[in-house]
Amino acid sequence: MSPLAPGAVIGILGGGQLGRMLALAAAELGFDVHVLTPEQDSPAARVAARSIVADYDDAAALLAFAEAVDVITTEFENVPAAAADALIAAHAIVAPNPRALALAQDRVAEKQLFASLGFETAPFAPIDSRADLHAALARIGAPTILKTRRLGYDGKGQARIAALADADEAFAALAPQPLILEGFCAFERELSIIAARGADGAFGAYDLSENEHGGGILRRTRAPARVSAEIEARARAMAQLLGEALDYVGVFAIEFFLMPDERLIANEMAPRVHNSGHWTQDACAASQFEQHIRAVAGWPLAATTRLCDAEMINLIGDEIDQWRAFAADPDARVHLYGKREARPGRKMGHVTRLIRR
Ligand code: AMP
Numbered sequence: 001m002s003p004l005a006p007g008a009v010i011g012i013l014g015g016g017q018l019g020r021m022l023a024l025a026a027a028e029l030g031f032d033v034h035v036l037t038p039e040q041d042s043p044a045a046r047v048a049a050r051s052i053v054a055d056y057d058d059a060a061a062l063l064a065f066a067e068a069v070d071v072i073t074t075e076f077e078n079v080p081a082a083a084a085d086a087l088i089a090a091h092a093i094v095a096p097n098p099r100a101l102a103l104a105q106d107r108v109a110e111k112q113l114f115a116s117l118g119f120e121t122a123p124f125a126p127i128d129s130r131a132d133l134h135a136a137l138a139r140i141g142a143p144t145i146l147k148t149r150r151l152g153y154d155g156k157g158q159a160r161i162a163a164l165a166d167a168d169e170a171f172a173a174l175a176p177q178p179l180i181l182e183g184f185c186a187f188e189r190e191l192s193i194i195a196a197r198g199a200d201g202a203f204g205a206y207d208l209s210e211n212e213h214g215g216g217i218l219r220r221t222r223a224p225a226r227v228s229a230e231i232e233a234r235a236r237a238m239a240q241l242l243g244e245a246l247d248y249v250g251v252f253a254i255e256f257f258l259m260p261d262e263r264l265i266a267n268e269m270a271p272r273v274h275n276s277g278h279w280t281q282d283a284c285a286a287s288q289f290e291q292h293i294r295a296v297a298g299w300p301l302a303a304t305t306r307l308c309d310a311e312m313i314n315l316i317g318d319e320i321d322q323w324r325a326f327a328a329d330p331d332a333r334v335h336l337y338g339k340r341e342a343r344p345g346r347k348m349g350h351v352t353r354l355i356r357r
Helices: 017-028 059-068 081-089 098-104 107-116 130-140 164-174 229-245 288-296 317-327
Strands: 009-013 032-037 050-053 071-074 124-127 144-148 158-161 179-183 189-197 203-205 209-214 217-223 250-258 264-270 309-316 332-336 347-355
Touching (some): 009 017, 032 059, 098 264, 107 124, 107 229, 124 130, 130 144, 130 164, 189 288, 229 250, 250 288, 309 317
Antiparallel strands (some): 144 179, 209 217, 250 264, 309 347
16 A cells, blocks of 8 residues: 555544544644444534544445545444445445454454454353353353453443353343353553554554552553563564464454463453553654554554553543543643543543652
8 A cells, every 4th residue: 555645534433432532643744534324413513623423333324424525434343344344345445344343343353353363362262152151261260351352342242240140140141142251360560562564564662661550440551561571572572473363454452451470461452542552642752643644554654663652541421521631640641531521430531640760
């Protein structure tokens, strides 16, 4: 792919905060952005040159979108595979490719690919019935987590099974839909890597981040993670392998559990920019958003150099009301998503606190 010249149009499927920050980064490189999203008045649409409000199965809207843009990318992984296929049928360039999207939509396929690449995963089993669940519990042993195979995010669609007696209740809460049972990993810390692969196959990764979740939602990230160079190198090598296996173009994340014996367990991948990479906006030579736009536009990747340490704090629900205090802190950079309503559990913004040494 020859690099897109400034003035070209980047299409983004999805209108959330990730799309908004991608659109802002694209604008800095001289691109226009068109957004297609089912959501009216979305965070991304409000900073884009154009937006189409349509469902992802609206064939006419997809066709018009494909014709108006030079490349199409996604800001969330649950874009239906059929939509990506329809765009490709309309001769659009879609990056990352639909295979990467499909993989991230199915926790079983994702773990199978991880295993085939030699990544350690939690023990797992696909679950379609109560009988499957009991057989898998007998093999894996409690505690475990039952999750929906598809469309889970931010801890939604999950039930802990602390003991065998909890199994039927967990099954009833999540069925009937394809499920996965995972062995519970008593991790020491949660880590993630944000990596990028260019259209030319070049690879770059940011320093590992260390993440704290609450109620399944990311609350706080610190970068760099407090890990050895060996762990850092292992995570980086895994990301490079995954990028190559998927012939990936763009930014992606892998989330890991770091075990007390220093094993790195791959939990999941996200085929997009990631909340645990927001610190790169303020603490790196080029942000994950710029990096993604560069990759999908066929530009060379930028340096992933970290300029200072950083801590990223998500503002969730009414935590948005703390913006005044953060705005008064000279070392805090405030990023707000322009969402009209602060519902509980909704990501409203984030703050990056730069840590000067
Ligand atoms: P996920 O939707 O898979 O990212 O899960 C959300 C969060 O739940 C993770 O970031 C972990 O904190 C926790 N979690 C998920 N799966 C496991 C597991 N197999 N063992 C321990 N904790 C888990």
